[in-house]
Amino acid sequence: MRPQELLLLLLMLKWSLAHTEDPAFPHLGDSSQPLPRPCPWRCSCPRDDTVDCAGLDLRIFPDNITRAARHLSLQNNRLQELPYNELSRLSGLRTLDLHSNLITSEGLPDEAFESLSQLENFYVAHNKLSVAPQFLPRSLRVADLAANEVVEIFPLTFGEKPALRSVYLHNNRLRNTGLPPNTFNGSEAITTLSLSSNQLSYLPPSLPASLERLHLQNNLISKVPRGALSLQTHLRELYLQHNQLTDSGLDATTFSKLSSLEYLDLSHNQLATVPEGLPGTLTILHLGRNCIRHVEAVRLHKARGLRYLLLQHNKLGASSLPKGTLRPLRALHTLHLYGNKLERVPPALPRHLQALVMPHNRVAALGARDLVSARALAELNLAYNSLASAHVHPSTFRRLRALRSLDLAGNQLTRLPEGLPASLRSLRLQRNQLRTLEPEQLAGLNKLRELNLAHNRLRVGNIGPGTWHELQALKVLDLSHNELSFVPPDLPEALEELHLQANRISHVGPEAFLSTPHLRALFLRANRLHMTSIAAEALQGLTHLRVVDTAENPEQVLVQLPRRGKEPSALEGGERGVGGQVALA
Structure with a gap:
């Protein structure tokens, strides 16, 4: 090659290196652009300080992790151990996520953490640890060791961590012997501690005074030692449900120093x-699911800010809530009493009470003044009691002008209660013994949206003319499991959902739904319909209809669906189908 040709070739090569970008090494030849950091195979590195190797079914710790990594994600793999030499060189790590692997205590070397002096977030939940690491960095803020097999914590696992705020140890095998008294010494910023679902038999002593949320549910706790909660003045939430607490396991000072406490769950214990x-x-x-037989007013005297009192499934009887017991609770919003043995509504209910929930009791009568003090009630549930129409006073509900939901299902009513307030949106009367409906009983209920009359003894001939006239807002009407022989006439115009299943209907005439043009769902299952029982014109005006259920009749029923402009129906031909349940697209 002549010298001129060699010089030309060298110039062309130099120009190519200066202007060509290699896809793997952009700006090759441009010394002003930094080279990209290597990323482990199959992992992703969205930022220079982040390495994401989650969910790759890894069995071996990935190599080639940059020392610049601050956040390393290895969750949802099959790692059994972490090599000391690989982990210790990542001294700048702030977050190490090992959630959902197969790591054992032997596979998590304590020496590795000596180099991780900047680690703030450590997630090793859902692994196979039998003991906690003996040493975790002083810089730690969040430690999640939940759902392992941990039986022992060491003093410097969580001790001497001034920045530590959240510790999660739930779903392990911790006993009190596995928690030394100095477990949290020097860690005075912890706000959340979860020890639920372990095997603790009493409340651990020396808990951090900084706690705001303490989870101890699902243990074997039978006692709270005196003074165990005397320093936790910042505690707002305390969960002790599903334990073995009895009255002797608590004393008058157990909760008295908790001057910030807002939520206390003692349900599923053995308190009397x-x-x-x-x-x-x-x-x-x-306090649900205990053995409480009597509520003393003095026990509630200081809890004047209480808004929700839950006493369901206890052993409350006729004299368990004497007059005046609830009077101190001036802010009470909701009272749950279902599943007891109460024979009457508690007297002198708080005036601002908005929800009284007491189904499955033994209430047999409602007097004129039983609810007079609770005029703010918006929800009243007395389902599955022993109420008979003769023992429900005509004025019982008259003054409840804020009442929106009334549930009287599962009683022994033979007629609708009188004096129902005009504010009602939902009225549930299923599983009673109703035989008749009269216009006067539903008069004024022009805001009612849902009426459930299922499982009664109603016949069309016993539904008075004009009964539905004032129910201008009614959207859902359930008349299933009655004794109707045909579709009741003059149903409310606003109706969208009509339940007529399990009646005695054998024929649906062409004018059956003229008054309900907005109907969307029609249930005629388990009646006495045959193939041609539904008149061809019966559904044609129902342009909003989406569901027609005619299953479990003596024969499959021919259904002529309404026309919807130029849109075809879900059935071939757009007009006819044999039900079953027909759902229109």
């Missing part, structure tokens, strides 16, 4: 009385 010393800051008190 409401605990003493409840703080005035308490908003929600859950």
Whole structure:
């Protein structure tokens, strides 16, 4: 090659290197652009400081992780151990996520954490750890060791961590012997501690005074030692449900120092009385599923800010809530009493009470003044009691002008109650013994949207003319499981959902739904319909109809669907189908 040709070739090569970008090495030849950092095979590195190797079914710790990594995600793999030499060189890590692997305590070397002096977030939940790491960095803020097999915590696992705020140890095998008294010494910023679903038999001592949320549910706790909660003045939520607490396991000072407590859950224990010393800051008190037979007013005296009191499934009887018991609870919003043995509505209900829920009791009568003090009630549930129409006073509901939902299902009513307030949106009367409906009984209920009369003894001939006239807002009407022989006439115009299943209907005439043009769902299942029982014109005006259910009749029923402009129906030909349940597209 002549010298001129060689010089020309060298110039062309230099120009090519200066102007060509290699896809793997952009700006090759441009020394002003930094080279990209290597990323482990199959992992992703969305930022220079982030390495994401989650969900790759890895069995071996990935190599080639950059020392610049601050956030390393290895969750949802099959790792059994972490090599000390690989982990210790990542001294700048802030987040290490090992959630959902197969890591054992032997596979998590304590020495590795000596180099991770900047680690803030450590997630190793859902692994196979039997003991906690003996040493975790002082810089730690969040530690999640939940759902392992941990039986022992060491003093420096969580101790001497001034920045530590959240510790999750639920779903392990911890006993009190596995938690040394100095477990949290020097860690005075912890706000959340979860020890639920372990094997603790009493409340651990020396808990951080900084706690705001403490989860101890699903243990074997039978006692809270005196003074165990005396320093936790910031505690707002305390969960002790599903334990073995009895009255002797608590005393008058157990909760009295918790001056910030708002939520206390003691449900599913063995308490016979409401605990003493409840703080005035308490908003929600859950005492359901205990053995409480009597509620003393003095126990509720200081809890004047209580808004939700849950006493369901206890052993409350006729004299368990004497007059005046609930009077101190001036802010009470909701009272749950279902599943007890109460024979009457508690007297002198708080005036601002908005929800009284007491189905499955033994209430047999409602007097004129039983609810007079609770005029703010918006929800009243007395389902599955022993109410008979003769023992429901005509004025019982008259003054409840804010009542929106009334549930009287599963009683022994033979007629609708009188004096129902015009504010009602939902009225549930299923599973009674109603035989007749008269216009006067539903008069004024022009805001009612849902009426359930299923499982009664109604016949069309016993539904008075004009009964539905004032139900101008009714959207859902359930008349299933009655004794109707045909579709009741003059149903409310606003009706969208009509349940007529399990009656005695054998024929649906062409004018059956003229008054309900907005009907969307029609249920005629389990009647006495035959193939041609539904008149061809019966459904044609129902342009909003989407569901027609005619299953479980003596024969498959021919259904002529309404025309919807130029749109074809879901059935071939757009007009006819044999039900079954027909759902229009």
